[in-house]
Amino acid sequence: MPPIKRKPVVRKTAPKKKKSKPISTQWKVAIAGLLLILLSPFYYGYIVKGFVGTWRWIKDWGQDPNYRTYESFNIKIPKNYSIHGIDVSYYQGKINWQKVKSMKDDDVSIRFAFIKATEGILQVDPYFQRNWREAPKVGIICGAYHFFRPKRDGKAQAKFFLQVVNIEKGDLPPVVDIESLDGVSPLKMRAELSDFLNYVEMKTKVRPIIYTGLKFYEDYLEDNFDEYPLWIAHYYQPKLRLDKSKWKFWQHSDKAKINGIGHVVDFNAFNGDSTDLARMLVR
Template structure:
């Protein structure tokens, strides 16, 4: 038989450890660090959910309380925020010649009218037609009274302040003067701020106390909050159970309705509340 051919063995190449195919961990194989991260994230999410729930409950409770305190008073023809104990109104030529005996007697439940703001002047030359009558009658009928000026920001603030001071005979116990600013009169924010500041400074120099600023919620937040947040505020914001300002500044008076009725008086009135006690109210009197 012919000799068998010798078959040369083919050497098997050695695989380096670095080239070996790594075996992937099973999906369930999670490291200790990964477990900590997952646990921590879960805790944070849980805390956020609980916080949101608590916040939501708090807001619901707040809204519920506001609604409970916002009660319809048929005698006045409006809802009143009854969580405030000091109520008042304001008047101008628009209400005509008023019967102050009826205003003094106006009462419903535990709500009676304690104070009144009266329009005195407007712009540089205009005096309200019924200012003098209303001013005298308010004192005669025992109301805490205050006077306000309707400011036109396209006119000199100093000149307007001089008209107000010349017209209004302020006495001890009256409210500090009020600057009513609610229109732009076609001027920009900078001019509005300057006019308001000139009026306030001129009046404060004479009276010795910071005047009150009256305006709407929207106007305050759009034009005044940057420069006048440290002044006493009287804010108009109608037909809602509560009032909060965007800058969280404290308001002092709130004109909450312009549709109040008093039996025997044909024109509707603006109704207001004071945000505080009678001792705190007295701080705004001369």
């Protein structure tokens, strides 16, 4: 075969590099000044704050604007409530109530606390007396609660609860915590619960609060105890899926971090303002 003829390659001459001009004294001064600003503590703090704010915005982007992350409490908190509180038991251990009271993030602080007192007909919470004594000293409004056992006699549980708890003027109403059937029928549970409520109200002249989870309420309690104030547990949601006219307290998280408490805590919002809360207190 005859050799293949190739076109001659035209090679481009590399362009000559321009000599860089030395940086003038004025530019050196300007660059040094800019570096001083960028490295200054003020500018660094400004940038850090801006980054944190941007990160919060990114993290909450696309979320309900009324359900904001509060870094100090380490949870999201529904925004349309002005009064917030916690509930505690032996699970939280020894509490520094002064630190609890002093904690604040923007407009959120701890105004009230529900404290476990008793369970069934024999169990007294080992930290109840200390919490019941120390929390009011720092100005936190308190209420005591009984963990109800449907298998046990309702009236006997009420008597036991009132033997342990001395309800006084300025306290929140007593609370009965009902969360399960404990193997009894819904009818039996409601009968015993009614006996508990009637006895406590008769002895204290105060209508107790019923605490329960949203599903338990919908399945077993709805349309049965409508005359009693309701405290509902419904977690990690921007809104409680229940008509606002039906409830007073909403336990919206069980993972809050609170100064002075060594374990995560339930966090609650009150459905109303300061005047509404004052009306609920024992007179």
